[in-house]
Amino acid sequence: MVDREVTPASGALPDDWPARPEPILVRNRVGTFDWDLASGRVHLDRMALAILGLPPGGFSGRIADLARTGRVPRADSARLDALVARALKDGSESYGTYHRVRGNDGSLHWAYSQGHIERDAAGRPCRILGLLRDADAELALSDRPGESDGERRHQTSVVETTTAALAHARTVQDVIDFFQDARAVEHLGSDLLVLGLVESGRIHLVAEGPSEHFIPGTRYTRIDDNFPMSEVIRTMTPRFIESREEFARCYPWLWERIKDIGIASAAYLPLIAQAKPIGALGLLYREARGFSRQERNLFIALGSGLAQSIARAMLFDQEHDLAEGLQQSMLPRRIPDVPGAQIAVRYRSARLGRDIGGDWYDVIPLPGGRVGAVIGDVQGHDTHAAAVMGQLRIVLRAYATEGHSPATVMARASSFLHDLDTDRFATCTYAEADLSTGVVQLVRAGHIDPLLRHCDGTSRRLPVAGGLPLGLSAEFGRLDYPVTGVELDAGETLLLFTDGLVEQPGADLDEGVEQLSRLVAAGPEDPQELADRLCDMVEGRVGEDDMAVLLLRRQGAAGARPGGRLQQHIAPADPEALSAARHMIRTAVRAWGARDRSDDIELVADELATNALLHTDGAAVVTIRMLAGPERRLRVEVEDRSSALPRRREPGESGVSGRGLLLVDRLADVWGVEPRGGGKSVWCEFVLGGG
Incomplete structure (x- = not known):
């Protein structure tokens, strides 16, 4: 101066x-x-x-x-x-x-x-x-003489480009895939890179590029080891190595194993989220270079942004695992084997969101060769929806197992959901199929109609009368659920599904159902293969709704049909109805080729109907039908409204009372009692000859 x-x-x-x-x-x-x-x-x-x-x-x-x-x-x-x-x-x-x-x-x-x-x-x-x-x-100014504005803009764009690329990463694997891509080093402006994440107190090397240069002993390392990645995680401070000599002096073991790769300098950045180190990123260069103050701060900003992306991805993975575990625990662990049917079920979570929802399915074995099939969807996509779904599934199964009719099962499930005091409602379809006769009773609560695939491969929408969704019908006092009856021939398939299978953003629901119907018609007959085909269709598109599907195929040769099914209602004080029931049984037995056992069948059926009228206050319903299967069997059922179960006992002194069930036990091949909601059904079966 x-x-x-x-x-x-x-x-x-x-x-x-x-x-x-x-x-x-x-x-x-x-x-x-x-x-x-x-x-x-x-x-x-x-x-x-x-x-x-x-x-x-x-x-x-x-x-x-x-x-x-x-x-x-x-x-x-x-x-x-x-x-x-x-x-x-x-x-x-x-x-x-x-x-x-x-x-x-x-x-x-x-x-x-x-x-x-x-x-x-x-x-x-x-x-x-x-x-x-x-x-x-x-x-804002470069501290390196001669540095051009273009170089400064390039350095700044490293952070912006990498941040933009990682904005689409939802899972930790997405982040790893980004760094394993050969273009990652171009984004970052380095020659090589390594990415390590902290797992259970160790550092796991999860990505390196643009090609793998695996060094034995470095896939998993301790945080207290003498490695640059360990040091930056330990101290939570970046480490800049500006020459080969510095690398060899500070990290001799590592240098001996990487010197042939041609590395001359490196920047190691700690990845810190919520004040804790979660990993480290190493950017390696083939030329020795000094890192300006501006570059160092840009790298610090890069590490901060990357750490937030990985932390967000880790949180997403944790939420996904929690959601998936909760969802799977709420669904049935296994689908039971049901004689006379092939059943396939599938559940797929949404591609967007938290991967959890209220969709569910269930298969309920019922007495007498019947099976209940349920598909449903609780409103919402969160853990609350899954929790409500789990409770609703168990309650609906309990009502069906108690023997309630399909309409009663749905009404009671709606009342239960309303009493939970939750703001959620649910749509549902319940199908009770008698696999021996092929008769299916369907009840729908605000749900989408099922599909029916015929033996010739054609498929159609099955219109089912419906009521309000579960929870809403109880709230508005409209618990009546109409029942739609259809016959399922041997070889036909009933398809129940939630709207996630057919809904697509910007598309009409009916169009989705038509597309599904065409896919089902062109698909394989085997329910498992067809279910896989439907899942492939769902996974090929992006959606915000999960999906559940249940396929029930009635087994047997196409065209094979049972002998039939007849039913008679008998009022308590109506002798004509009792006489008509006897006539129905006598006619059916002879028409179905059971003459050799006609007396036994008529006697047992009359005994069961008479007992129902004598020992209960209400009416009785007598049903006789032929069962499909390897042997011809005829089944008689008598249903009443009493929950008191009959018991076999010795006749009294007068010899008049107590012989009923002894007679049934002696003449029928097998018999039993099933609860039916507020009442019961006493049934028996007879094996018929070839006539």
Whole structure:
């Protein structure tokens, strides 16, 4: 500097010359702090408060409260804490680093913190005197002479490009796939890269590129090992290696194994989320290079963004695993084998969202060769929907197993859901199929109609009368559910499904059903293969709804039909109806070729019907039918409204009472009692000859 003589013309020196440190610091936007380590109290001057965006008097003076303000983002705060802790521990006199500060409007700005550590006579740190300055202006300029604007823009675009690419990553595997792609090194501007994630206290090397350079002993490493990736995770501070010599000096074991790859420099970045290290990224270069201050801070920003992407993906994976586990635990563990039927079920979660919903299916074996098939969908896509679904599935199964009619099963399930005091409703279809006769009783509660696939391969929508969704019908007092009866021939398939199978964004539901009908018609006969074909269709598109499907195919040769099914209702005081029932049984027995056992069948059926009328207060329903199967069997059922079960006993002294069930036991080949909701059904079967 050349001294210049001050002349009277140029004026005298200012009165406050030379200026005190305070105005110099203020005009250069530099604040100060004084941190007493023993008490944890810190003093921030007005400029330091302004840089942090805190109003005067708005800070309590405790270091713990400073972290709670959220002015320094968590990742930067964790890195700064680790840097200070390391300096205090290793005997350093000072430290300094760049970090971000969140403004009042939520925007992020750069600042630089620098501290001088004072120690007592024993060498223990007791106080930190430091500076905090606004660093936005200096980081906007390159600190490397000759660096072009294009190079600076390229460095900045590394962070932007990588952040944009990872914005679409939903799972940890998506993130790994990005870094395993050969284009990843192009995005990052490096020659090679390695990515490691912390798993169970170890570092798992999950990606390297653009091609694999596996080094034995590095797939899993300890956090306390002498590796650069271990060091940055341990200290939560970036590590920049600028030459081969530095690499060989600091990490001799690793250098001996990678020197032939041609690496000359590297930048290792800790990945910190919620103040905890979750992994590290290594960017390796074939040429020795120095890392400018701007580059280092860009890398820090890159590591912060990448850590947030991975943390978000980890959270998604955890939620997905939880949701999938909850969903699977609510669905039946296994589908029972049902004689006379082939059954296939499938569930697929949504491709978007939290992968959980209220769709369910169930298969309920019922007495007398019958089976209940359920498909349903609870409103919503969250754990609450899954929990409601699980309760509803169990209750509906219980009502069906008790022997209630399909309409009663649906009405009671609706009342149960309404009593849960939840804001959810559910749609449902319940089908009770008698596999011996092929008769199917269908009840629908606001659900989509099922499909029927015929033996010739054609498929059609099966119109089913319906009521309100479960929960809503109870709320509005409309618990009547009409029953639709259809016959399922041998070789035909009933297809029950939720709307996730046919709904597509922007498409009409009817179009989806028509497309499904064509797919079912062109698909394989085997229910398992057809179910797989339907799942392939769903997985090929993006949707926000899960899907459940149940296929029930009645076995047997196509065209094979049982002899028939006849039914007679008998009122308590109607002898003509009882006579008509006897006539029905006599006629059916002879028409179906059971003359050899006609007397036994007529006697047992009359005994069961008479007992029902004598020992109960209500009417009785007599049903006689032929069962399909390898042998010809005739079944007689007498249903009443009493829940009291009959018991076999010895005749009384008069010899009049007590012979009924003894007679049934002696004449029928097999007999039993089934609960039927509020009543019961006593049944017996007779094996017929070939006639």
